Amino acid sequence: MTQRTPLHEVHVALGAKMVSFAGFEMPVQYPAGITSEHKSVREGVGLFDVSHMGEFIVRGPQAIDFINFVTTNDVPALAVGQAHYSTILYENGTIVDDCLVYRFADHLMVVVNASNKDKDLAHITSYMDRFDCSIEDVSDRIALLALQGPRAQEVMTKFTNVNLDDITYYHFQVTTVAGIPDVILSRTGYTGEDGFELYFDASRAVEMWNAIMAEGSVVPAGLGARDTLRLEMGMALYGNDIDDTTTPYEAGLGWLVKLKKGDFVGKAALEQQKAAGVPRKLVGFTMADRAFPRHGYAVRCAGLPSGEVRSGTMSPTLGIAIGTAYLPLDKAKEGTEFEVEIRGKPLTAVVQKMPFYKNASHR
Numbered sequence: 286m287t288q289r290t291p292l293h294e295v296h297v298a299l300g301a302k303m304v305s306f307a308g309f310e311m312p313v314q315y316p317a318g319i320t321s322e323h324k325s326v327r328e329g330v331g332l333f334d335v336s337h338m339g340e341f342i343v344r345g346p347q348a349i350d351f352i353n354f355v356t357t358n359d360v361p362a363l364a365v366g367q368a369h370y371s372t373i374l375y376e377n378g379t380i381v382d383d384c385l386v387y388r389f390a391d392h393l394m395v396v397v398n399a400s401n402k403d404k405d406l407a408h409i410t411s412y413m414d415r416f417d418c419s420i421e422d423v424s425d426r427i428a429l430l431a432l433q434g435p436r437a438q439e440v441m442t443k444f445t446n447v448n449l450d451d452i453t454y455y456h457f458q459v460t461t462v463a464g465i466p467d468v469i470l471s472r473t474g475y476t477g478e479d480g481f482e483l484y485f486d487a488s489r490a491v492e493m494w495n496a497i498m499a500e501g502s503v504v505p506a507g508l509g510a511r512d513t514l515r516l517e518m519g520m521a522l523y524g525n526d527i528d529d530t531t532t533p534y535e536a537g538l539g540w541l542v543k544l545k546k547g548d549f550v551g552k553a554a555l556e557q558q559k560a561a562g563v564p565r566k567l568v569g570f571t572m573a574d575r576a577f578p579r580h581g582y583a584v585r586c587a588g589l590p591s592g593e594v595r596s597g598t599m600s601p602t603l604g605i606a607i608g609t610a611y612l613p614l615d616k617a618k619e620g621t622e623f624e625v626e627i628r629g630k631p632l633t634a635v636v637q638k639m640p641f642y643k644n645a646s647h648r
Contacts, residue, residue, distance in 0.1 A: 287305055288337070292491060308399060313507045314508075317504070322506040326433050326434045329504065330433065332430060332431070332503050332505055332506060342421045343420050344393075348416075354548065358386065360388070371384055384398075387471070399424075402422070428486070428487040431474055431483075432481050462485070465486070469484035477645030479646040480647070513601055518639075521536060526595045539559075565611045566614055569607065569608070569640075570607070573622075578627065
C-alpha cells in the first residue's frame, strides 16, 4: 500500500501533482511547474517535504563503533553537533545506500533513502551481534522539511532564536523553530544552495509547514525540482547514479571511504579495487544537440556499448541537456566525446566536469 507523508492533504490543497515515489505518494510539482520551482530555489528560497526519508536512532556504549563498521566514513571523527555524508556497502564493496550520520551527545541518527529503508535496516542489523548497542527505526515519527536557497537563512531567522551563523555546513542544533520544540535544525541539503533540513515530531508537520509558508516569500517545491537541482550539482541519486552494482570509487565517492579508520564492511573489496584501479568511472556530460538524455538511454563509447544514461535532464539554470553515465576509465576525461542513443539516433555527448552549475550559494 502506498504511504503518505503527514503533509499529503496540504500538497493536494496546493494543487500538487502527486506521484508514487519510494512507496510514498509525493508531490512531483506544484502548479507553477518544475522550472519555476527550480529557479525559486536557485535565486530565492523553496520548501520541500522530504518526510519519506528514513531515520534510525542508534544508542549504547558501542553505537559509534557499530555505525563506523557498517559505513565508510569516519564516525569517531564527528564532533557532537556535526553530521557527515557516507555510504553503506555490501562485502563486495558495492553500495547498499548512501546516508547521513548525525552525532548527538548520547546517540547517533542515520538518515537513509526511503526506498532502501527496510533493506538498509536488515543489512546493518545483521552485524549488530558484535556490538553493544541498539537501533530503532523512528521514520514514521519524524517529519522532515528542507528549506533551501540563498535566502534560507534570512527566512529561518524569523522562526528561531538560534544564531544561525553558529550552525555551519553539515552541523546542527536541537532547538525550537516556529514555536515547535526539539527540532533538529541542520545546515544540510540536496540542492547545492544554502539551506536547512528540519527533523521534528511528525504530528507538528502541518503546523511547521504552514508557519514557514506564511512568511510569504517561500515557494513550495516538489521532487521534480529536487532532482534537477541535485543533478546540476552532480549529487548522486541512489537507483540512478549509484546502486548495488557500483562502488564508491567508481562513482567518484572515494572521499567517503576512510581506509585508515579500521575494519568496515566492504573494506577488503575496496582495497583490492583501489590497488587494481577502477575499470569505469561515473562522469557528467552535456549534449552537443538540443536533445533530452533520459535515464536508461543506451550509451556507446568508441562504437561499443557502455551501459546507459544514469541521470539526465534539461538544466533549467544552464539551458542545456546534462546527464551522467559510467564510461571506461580511458574515455572518462573531460572533453571526450561519446554517443547517447535518443529515439534510435546516436547523438554526440561530451564529458563535462561536475558540478555543472558552479555558482551555488553553498560552498
